Amino acid sequence: MDGIDVGALDAIDVHTHAEVGKDGHQSLSGELLAASEAYFKAHGHRRPTIDEMASYYRERRMAAVVFTVDAEHLTGHPRIRNEEVATSCAAHPDVLIPFASIDPHRGRAGVLEARRLVTDHGVRGFKFHPSLQGFGPSDRLAYPLYEAIQDLGVPALFHTGQTGIGAGVRGGGGIRLRFSNPMLVDDVAVDFPDLRIILAHPSFPWQDEALAVATHKEHVYIDLSGWSPKYFPPQLIRYANSLLQDKVLFGSDYPVLTPDRWMADFTALDIKPSVRPKILKHNAARLLGLSEQDGRK
Template sequence: MINLDDIVAIDMHTHAEVSRDGHPSLPPSLMDGSAAHFKVAGERKPSIADIAAYYRERRMAAVVFTVDAETATGHPPVSSDEVAEECAKHADVLIPFASVDPHGRDAVAAAARLAALPNVKGFKFHPSIQAFHPDDRAVYPVYEVLQEHGMVALFHSGQTGIGAGLPGGGGIRLKYSNPLALDDVAADFPGLKIVIAHPSFPWQDEALAVATHKPTVHIDLSGWSPKYFPPQLVRYANTLLKDKVLFGSDYPVLTPDRWLRDFDTLDIKPDVRPRILKDNAARLLGLVPDA
């Protein structure tokens, strides 16, 4: 179990990019393209044990997940079962999220089975890679399962580095990741805990509107260096959303070291900083009782 007194931060957004047998999380073309986009030099495929050691050294905990987009990409994912199994070996620092293919015939059954695993706290969706609109009623039975089990549903939002710069963007379509679609999800599933991942370029105001209007919607700050955050995001993080904004890096493409170094330069109120770095995530993940 995670001892909150022993850690300084909870990173809500890290990726399991390789399986135990070396299978990558994305097709090689998309993996190589994203590495070029993010200017990632060298090896980018830490094992889950490597992730645990990395965060343990920094006295941080981290949420780890994969993305099941097999229908859209034709590429089998890193198994959510494997992510849960490997994270269980490092329960002092790692929290697994699962993923299901929203187009899969067994998506509802898979969601129910994975949500019942004792250490899984949530599910990751990437609408652009998985090629689905989050407010598509066909996916609602999956959300019903997640709400019933008290899961967190974390959705990529805005532009993505996956496919960026490739011909046709690697076939990845940005339209699926407009965070306004999550307003319908939050309205129809008022008990579902939702995280809008990333500064939602070019829909930052939409994300802020949904998060301020719907009590269960949060925003994680992953994927961007804080020095590039839009000013309205910083303003809302300091005020109306101070209890709903979450630290996330996007490791391994963006390290928490880089993120935290740039976060230190932001004009964040002293009482808000620990909420963003640890307290809000601890409450959302059920590591402390909800006030």
């Protein structure tokens, strides 16, 4: 089976969003997408299809993890179907890696869906956005889903820190920031010790908490998406250069933040030459089970 040739890549972006489906259905309501655009100063940015994302990343000699967010319980807005994301990514196996998103409020149906998506549709991981999905990561509501993901041997990526979704909307659109404190994910790492976990984003205002969890728990990683590197807090750069050099991952948050902008600002950071390729590619390849030869172990 064809796959990703890690050796031919310059980077692996572990954090990109499918914002529009084949039928034009958007991943979030117009109000919440507009708030996100305002937060990222990305007014009127184009929402590429997954096919367009593949071409974009192929031109840059990059691979990308792609997912949507299932937040129907809190927002009432139907998701882009995980099967559609997986099928669209499967058409571009040289550059795209499908993740899925399942709202923990879906209960047993969500657990069954998770198993089906991995075994039948080639999904390689799962995205959670606790604030947008309206649950605390340590809530036992989500534990059956974590158990299934751990059994399936794929990673779980958690949004952490503040979110631009709902920013400036009345009442924040009902989105509670406290659910995205990375210390809540520490409980998950204890109770599911073999689950590989990614803490997404510089975790403002809980950066130190994220660093503590990642240094203490064996299988917890940090991705650097959602912020231009020129705004990274100094302690994040220090840990990325030292204790966490094997557990920090390049992520952009495309399309609201492009890998072009991220890479341009990353070159200006004081990152050791030996560490830079780990962050850009090798840590993600190891975590995702990709090999230098043919992209699959």
